[in-house]
Amino acid sequence: MRYSGTDRPQASGIWPPTEEMLAEPVDRAAQAAREDRLREAWDEPTGIAYWTAVNNDKVGAWYSLTALFFMLCAGVLALLMRVQLAVPDNQFLDADRFNQFFTMHGSAMMFLFAVPMFEAISILVLPAFLGARDMPFPRLSAYGYWCFLIGGIFVMGSVLFDSGPRGGWFMYPPLSTLDDGVGADIWLLGLSFIEVASIAAAVELIVGVLKCRPPGMRVNLMPLYAWYVLVVGGMILFAFPPLIAGDFLFEMERSFDWPFFDPTRGGDPMLWQHLFWIFGHPEVYIIFLPSIAIAAMVVPTVAQRPIVGYSWIVLSAVGVGFLSFGLWVHHMFTTGLPNISLGFFSAASEAVVIPTGIQIFVFAATLMVGKVKKSLPMLWIAGALAIFTLGGLTGVMLAIAPFNWAVHDTYFVVAHLHYTLFGGMIFPVMAGVYYFYPFIRKGKMMSETLGRWSFWLIFVGFNAAFLPMHYTGMMGMPRRVYTYGESMDWGWLNMLSTVASFVIAAGFLVFVYDLLRKKKDFEGRQRNPWNAGTLEWSHDVPEENWGVRTIPYITTRYPLWQQPQMVERMDAGRFYLGDTEFGHRETLVTSVLDAKPLHIQRVTGPAYITMLAAGFTGGAFIFPTFHIYGPAIVCGAFAIVCVLYWLWTSTAQIPEAPTGDVGLGLTLPRYASGSDAPGWWAVWITMLGDATAFASLIFGFFFYWTASDNFPPQDTTHADGGYVAAFAVLLALSWVATRMARGIHRGGNVAMGRILMAAGIVLTLTGGAAVYTAVSDLRPTEHVYPALICGLAVWLGAHLMLGVIGQGYCLARSLAGRMTPLYDADLHNVTLLWHFIALQSLVTAAVIGLLPGWMS
Amino acid sequence: MKAQGKTEFRTGVGTLLKISLAPTIWAFHFVICYGATAVWCTKLTASGDTVPLQTWLSALTVAALAGIVACGINGWRTWRRGGYGEDGHTPGIGDTESRARFLGHATVLLSVVSFIGVIFVITPVLLIGTCA
Numbered sequence: 009m010r011y012s013g014t015d016r017p018q019a020s021g022i023w024p025p026t027e028e029m030l031a032e033p034v035d036r037a038a039q040a041a042r043e044d045r046l047r048e049a050w051d052e053p054t055g056i057a058y059w060t061a062v063n064n065d066k067v068g069a070w071y072s073l074t075a076l077f078f079m080l081c082a083g084v085l086a087l088l089m090r091v092q093l094a095v096p097d098n099q100f101l102d103a104d105r106f107n108q109f110f111t112m113h114g115s116a117m118m119f120l121f122a123v124p125m126f127e128a129i130s131i132l133v134l135p136a137f138l139g140a141r142d143m144p145f146p147r148l149s150a151y152g153y154w155c156f157l158i159g160g161i162f163v164m165g166s167v168l169f170d171s172g173p174r175g176g177w178f179m180y181p182p183l184s185t186l187d188d189g190v191g192a193d194i195w196l197l198g199l200s201f202i203e204v205a206s207i208a209a210a211v212e213l214i215v216g217v218l219k220c221r222p223p224g225m226r227v228n229l230m231p232l233y234a235w236y237v238l239v240v241g242g243m244i245l246f247a248f249p250p251l252i253a254g255d256f257l258f259e260m261e262r263s264f265d266w267p268f269f270d271p272t273r274g275g276d277p278m279l280w281q282h283l284f285w286i287f288g289h290p291e292v293y294i295i296f297l298p299s300i301a302i303a304a305m306v307v308p309t310v311a312q313r314p315i316v317g318y319s320w321i322v323l324s325a326v327g328v329g330f331l332s333f334g335l336w337v338h339h340m341f342t343t344g345l346p347n348i349s350l351g352f353f354s355a356a357s358e359a360v361v362i363p364t365g366i367q368i369f370v371f372a373a374t375l376m377v378g379k380v381k382k383s384l385p386m387l388w389i390a391g392a393l394a395i396f397t398l399g400g401l402t403g404v405m406l407a408i409a410p411f412n413w414a415v416h417d418t419y420f421v422v423a424h425l426h427y428t429l430f431g432g433m434i435f436p437v438m439a440g441v442y443y444f445y446p447f448i449r450k451g452k453m454m455s456e457t458l459g460r461w462s463f464w465l466i467f468v469g470f471n472a473a474f475l476p477m478h479y480t481g482m483m484g485m486p487r488r489v490y491t492y493g494e495s496m497d498w499g500w501l502n503m504l505s506t507v508a509s510f511v512i513a514a515g516f517l518v519f520v521y522d523l524l525r526k527k528k529d530f531e532g533r534q535r536n537p538w539n540a541g542t543l544e545w546s547h548d549v550p551e552e553n554w555g556v557r558t559i560p561y562i563t564t565r566y567p568l569w570q571q572p573q574m575v576e577r578m579d580a581g582r583f584y585l586g587d588t589e590f591g592h593r594e595t596l597v598t599s600v601l602d603a604k605p606l607h608i609q610r611v612t613g614p615a616y617i618t619m620l621a622a623g624f625t626g627g628a629f630i631f632p633t634f635h636i637y638g639p640a641i642v643c644g645a646f647a648i649v650c651v652l653y654w655l656w657t658s659t660a661q662i663p664e665a666p667t668g669d670v671g672l673g674l675t676l677p678r679y680a681s682g683s684d685a686p687g688w689w690a691v692w693i694t695m696l697g698d699a700t701a702f703a704s705l706i707f708g709f710f711f712y713w714t715a716s717d718n719f720p721p722q723d724t725t726h727a728d729g730g731y732v733a734a735f736a737v738l739l740a741l742s743w744v745a746t747r748m749a750r751g752i753h754r755g756g757n758v759a760m761g762r763i764l765m766a767a768g769i770v771l772t773l774t775g776g777a778a779v780y781t782a783v784s785d786l787r788p789t790e791h792v793y794p795a796l797i798c799g800l801a802v803w804l805g806a807h808l809m810l811g812v813i814g815q816g817y818c819l820a821r822s823l824a825g826r827m828t829p830l831y832d833a834d835l836h837n838v839t840l841l842w843h844f845i846a847l848q849s850l851v852t853a854a855v856i857g858l859l860p861g862w863m864s
Numbered sequence: 865m866k867a868q869g870k871t872e873f874r875t876g877v878g879t880l881l882k883i884s885l886a887p888t889i890w891a892f893h894f895v896i897c898y899g900a901t902a903v904w905c906t907k908l909t910a911s912g913d914t915v916p917l918q919t920w921l922s923a924l925t926v927a928a929l930a931g932i933v934a935c936g937i938n939g940w941r942t943w944r945r946g947g948y949g950e951d952g953h954t955p956g957i958g959d960t961e962s963r964a965r966f967l968g969h970a971t972v973l974l975s976v977v978s979f980i981g982v983i984f985v986i987t988p989v990l991l992i993g994t995c996a
Contacts, residue, residue, distance in 0.1 A: 322883075334891070349898060356985060715906070
């Protein structure tokens with residue numbers, strides 16, 4: 009059969025499968041041959057090439073262990089600080105080193121441990137929850153990991169050279185903009201680099217949950233963990249970009265003296281606080297939700313029954329996801345905002361308790377109606393619920409503005425945040441480690457005795473260290489002081505906290521020893537030691553690299569409990585995609601709502617290119633820290649080349665055959681473009697995050713207008729109106745050309761499509777020149793108004809570079825015969841990218857060309 | 865061409881996002897309340913008088929609550945259509961009905977939380993009658 013761009017291969021055959029089809033025995037000899045082919049396709053590199061692996065289980069394990077390592081480093085910093093604070097007038101650490109340590113402790117725990125740990129665990133277990141072979145973009149996970157590793161070592165290592173950041177984990181200007189050392193730059197650029205990796209992971213996890221579920225797993229059947237991942241991925245897209253926008257402004261001020269936060273030239277340090285906390289508060293929930301999601305997996309297993317109130321958990325996750333964005337100013341209650349504004353945030357902070365509380369009650373209800381089997385994971389979950397509830401209660405107190413004024417910046421806040429983070433993150437994650445260990449290490453278990461020791465040491469140590477801090481804070485001890493006088497009477501409380509902090513450390517040592525010690529085989533190699541009901545426990549013991557033998561057909565929430573013979577049939581290769589016809593790594597892509605099988609997706613395999621790309625990306629971020637810009641630009645260019653090579657050689661490959669038989673009488677296309685393709689979703693989700701960052705810059709424009717009487721200033725130079733209009737028109741035309749190229753190309757007129765793509769490139773380049781000319785007379789160091797206009801122009805310019813690379817890539821793919829009317833995913837993705845670029849161009853033109861006239 | 869443009873965004877994700885319509889109304893209500901208060905207090909009033917602000921935001925609140933109630937009713941209907949409350953009906957789990965029942969139920973629950981959230985947010989505007 010011949011296909012064309014408009015007459016494309018469709019799914020055909022039987023859907024859904026009948027019980028008779030599933031019950032039919034499988035031919036053993038054919039199965040063995042299929043298994044061999046699969047094994048070969050998913051074979052792992054060995055030797056030094058081991059590190060080129062991109063499989064989710066390898067990358068996820070490296071990711072988790074690296075995050076654990078950074079957590080231990082940050083923990084050591086905490087111990088050193090506790091030693092310094094143990095007695096009054098101590099000289100163990102000087103003030104500057106203490107400042108570096110508390111800054112790095114907070115930053116590392118947040119950016120190098122808590123968020124990456126969520127990504128790590130999700131990459132490690134999510135595909136197994138969904139019965140998928142791997143994540144949709146394995147090389148992207150690997151790239152994210154290597155970025156994280158490089159950035160993390162760079163940021164963490166700065167402490168060893170006495171050049172760590174020292175302005176607190178929220179880096180408030182003007183303290184940090186005026187800081188002479190490189191510490192603030194290391195923080196800004198190093199962590200921005202890691203934030204990029206976080207967004208990459210968010211994109212991958214959202215696409216994974218929406219498009220890579222097993223056939224039949226409708227949205228109401230997803231494991232609750234997947235719901236949380238979906239919500240948290242969405243939150244990352246709206247929370248991290250404001251911080252990236254803030255980092256961009258901050259670094260422009262530090263490197264080029266553009267006065268965004270300098271009040272003497274119209275800037276305002278409060279903008280940083282807003283951007284930071286629009287990120288910073290949702291961040292707390294970004295850490296909390298995926299950890300509590302682990303509880304949502306453990307609790308039903310422990311209770312040996314399905315969760316009570318599945319929709320209530322979804323309500324809770326989605327509700328928290330939204331409400332958590334209305335809380336940011338409660339970190340800014342003492343900044344002198346009008347009381348009425350504080351009231352909004354106080355109210356929303358109280359409202360978020362409702363959905364947060366509901367999930368705790370759901371867990372309690374499930375445990376009450378189930379037959380609870382005592383186990384280590386449950387012990388940790390119980391500890392988590394107890395500690396988190398206490399942290400939540402002080403949270404309700406802190407949400408009340410007058411109380412907040414009284415204890416602001418005292419140890420009461422330190423106690424509160426550690427209660428929420430230990431209860432909301434550390435304890436559930438520990439539960440998860442004990443629970444998933446037999447899955448990750450294929451049948452081996454962690455020690456029950458050591459686990460109990462670790463739990464009680466950490467639980468008792470934690471409460472003994474942090475419960476007194478509420479009182480220390482009430483007595484008036486401020487955060488972040490490196491020492492205090494004898495007359496303050498805080499000495500004994502601090503000594504208690506210090507001693508107890510070493511008890512916590514002992515607990516972690518026991519845990520790490522148990523985690524890493526060599527375990528003997530006779531500890532039992534069961535596949536499903538907890539008798540759980542979710543798909544990850546159908547894993548192969550001993551290990552196979554293919555993820556799942558066959559991708560199952562799911563009609564229940566707990567398939568291992570509720571669908572008889574599930575595991576036997578998966579093992580026998582009864583379900584979907586039990587073979588790989590051409591020796592490629594493949595997984596199934598299904599529809600968003602009902603998980604109807606749509607097509608076969610080829611996934612990428614091991615590669616050095618992702619490591620190279622991450623290395624060069626690292627150079628592009630790290631060199632500017634030391635104000636070395638030449639090599640940074642070279643690294644940036646090489647990073648782009650690496651990514652292009654990676655895309656060119658391994659994505660949207662034209663398949664050997666248009667369709668393939670996936671088993672159970674179903675034939676699916678082997679290629680998808682537009683909204684059927686995971687790549688299209690990845691672009692859409694990435695650009696949504698990008699648009700959020702852009703919106704944060706536009707918010708800055710309005711913020712300066714409301715916060716100042718003189719914005720825009722009376723006698724300032726504005727952007728050149730004629731050129732602003734010119735770039736708006738040129739870039740809109742470039743978008744039109746790209747959009748038309750897509751339709752015409754698919755219709756079969758390849759030559760005309762290529763002409764339009766080339767026209768798009770020319771229009772983008774001339775549009776970019778117009779952007780530059782429009783703002784070239786402005787002097788950004790003079791005042792925040794020209795600085796912000798130039799900032800928007802730089803932002804737009806960077807996107808135009810991306811846009812023109814996209815247009816050029818499509819043209820090159822078409823000329824090289826790698827993109828045809830039938831196989832045109834690249835052009836669809838670039839068009840989608842251009843929807844966003846066109847929007848940003850027009851908004852930028854309106855804001856810098858039209859708004860100043862209305863405002864002044 | 866037009867039909868193609870339409871299908872580009874028709875992926876089922878819209879139906880999924882419908883459950884978050886009520887919280888989205890809450891979010892807009894929240895942002896507008898916060899932004900309007902900031903602009904009113906810094907740019908539009910010299911005396912610190914908040915009565916016009918209270919009036920406008922109360923009207924906005926009524927509209928937001930009406931929208932949330934509409935979402936809730938819509939969710940309730942989907943929930944019923946999915947088989948909730950029917951006599952002698954044994955609810956399934958792996959069918960389109962059960963998916964509708966779930967999405968409807970989640971919509972209703974989120975509408976309730978959003979309704980409470982909107983009332984919480986308007987309270988300071990009504991109680992604190994000053995820009996100070």
